[in-house]
C-alpha cells in the first residue's frame with residue numbers, strides 16, 4: 001500500500017488531516033514555516049496541504065480553505081490524491097496518525113466503556129498514543145460526510161478489507 005500518497009497537513013487544517021486519517025492515509029500534521037521546509041517535505045515524498053495563502057503558488061502545494069473542509073476532502077479526491085479503492089478506512093489513529101494494531105480483548109479491559117467491552121467483536125490499539133479503537137469507534141459525523149458528499153460508504157469499504 002506504500003504507493004499511496006503521504007500528506008503533510010498544515011496545522012490550520014485539522015479536519016482535513018482527520019478526513020485523511022479516517023481513510024487510512026499517512027497524514028502528518030504540523031506548522032509550515034518556510035519555503036525550504038516545503039521543499040524538504042516534497043523531497044521526502046509528502047503532498048503538502050495548506051490553507052495559508054502565502055504558500056498558495058509554491059509548486060507541489062495543494063491549497064485548501066479550512067472553513068470548507070468537506071469540500072476540501074472532495075477536492076483531494078477530484079485531484080486523484082485520495083481514492084476509495086486504495087483507502088484503508090479505520091486503520092489509523094485519528095489523534096496521532098499511528099498505524100493501529102490488533103489487540104487481545106483482555107489487554108484493554110477497563111480502558112473502554114463496559115458495554116463496548118461486552119459487545120465489540122474486535123479491538124485495535126494505537127502503538128504511539130495507546131488509544132483504543134473498535135468497529136464503530138471511528139464512525140462519526142465526518143464518516144457521514146463521506147457518504148453524503150462523496151458517496152463513499154466507508155463502513156462497507158472497511159469491512160471488505162478486513163474480511
Ligand SMILES: [Zn+2]
Nearest residue numbers: 093096126129
Ligand atoms: Zn495514536
